[in-house]
Amino acid sequence: MDTARTTANGTRLRRAGAVAAVLVYALVAALCRPLTWPALGAVLAVGLPLCWVGVRRRPRRAEPVDRRSAAVWCALVALGGAVELALRLGPDDTAHPTLSTLADPLLGTYPGRVLGYVLWIGAGLWLVRR
Amino acid sequence: MTPRAAIITIFAAVFGLAVVTDLIARRAGSSVRPLAATLAAALRWRSARLLILATWLWLGWHFLAR
Numbered sequence: 001m002d003t004a005r006t007t008a009n010g011t012r013l014r015r016a017g018a019v020a021a022v023l024v025y026a027l028v029a030a031l032c033r034p035l036t037w038p039a040l041g042a043v044l045a046v047g048l049p050l051c052w053v054g055v056r057r058r059p060r061r062a063e064p065v066d067r068r069s070a071a072v073w074c075a076l077v078a079l080g081g082a083v084e085l086a087l088r089l090g091p092d093d094t095a096h097p098t099l100s101t102l103a104d105p106l107l108g109t110y111p112g113r114v115l116g117y118v119l120w121i122g123a124g125l126w127l128v129r130r
Numbered sequence: 131m132t133p134r135a136a137i138i139t140i141f142a143a144v145f146g147l148a149v150v151t152d153l154i155a156r157r158a159g160s161s162v163r164p165l166a167a168t169l170a171a172a173l174r175w176r177s178a179r180l181l182i183l184a185t186w187l188w189l190g191w192h193f194l195a196r
Contacts, residue, residue, distance in 0.1 A: 029194075032195075034194060034195060034196070035195075035196065039194060039195040040191070040195040040196075042194075042195070043187075043190045043191050043194055043195040044191075044195075047186075047187040047190050047191070048187070050183070051183045051184065051186075051187050054179060054183045055176065055179050055180050055183060059173055059174045059179065060170070062167070062170040062171045062173065062174055063167065063170075063171065064171050064174075065163045065167060065168050065171040066161075066163075068161055068162060069155070069161075069162045069163040069167075069168050070168060070171075070172070072151060072162050073151075073165055073168045073169075076144070076147060076148050076151065079144055079147075080141075080144045080145075080148075083137075083140055083141065083144060087137065094134065095132065095133045095134050096133055096134070096137060097134060097137060097138075099141060100192055100193055100196075102138065102141070103193055107193060107194065113194065116193060116194055117194060120186075120189065120190045120193070120194060123186060124183075124186050124187075124190075127169070127173065127179075127182060127183060127186055128183075130169070130170045130173040
């Protein structure tokens with residue numbers, strides 16, 4: 001009973017520590033304005049090690065999915081990617097904005113960047129832990 | 131409708147379609163699995179892990195640093 005409670009407390013503490021680390025990282029990284037070397041450093045300093053760990057880590061057991069699910073989600077990702085690519089290859093102006101151009105007003109602000117870093121690093125941690 | 135408004139509508143429609151698909155996939159008896167379950171299944175293969183994590187890194191660079 002006590003062992004189970006200790007394990008649960010340990011898990012909760014580790015989770016709280018991870019959330020705090022993500023928040024601190026986002027608050028510091030968001031100080032770097034986009035299109036600068038510090039911003040690139042902030043992304044790569046965490047992104048590369050996480051990718052390294054994620055690729056090397058033995059994956060968790062996951063229930064296999066059928067081809068229909070894979071096809072549906074691949075089609076949706078391809079649809080979004082095709083729209084973005086068509087806009088990127090088209091005229092480069094504000095009348096034909098890509099997704100990143102649309103996100104620029106939000107990511108141009110400090111709170112917007114904090115949110116962006118939290119979402120990005122949160123997604124990365126989720127992927128690495130699968 | 132201006133081209134800009136049309137483009138925003140298209141992006142919103144694709145995002146909305148993904149959200150609706152995920153909600154339908156979470157219902158009992160659905161023949162499609164939710165996005166998270168599909169991603170988790172794909173991540174069992176090392177090549178897929180590499181591709182998905184590289185895409186994630188690129189998204190971070192593209193939106194936050196470039």
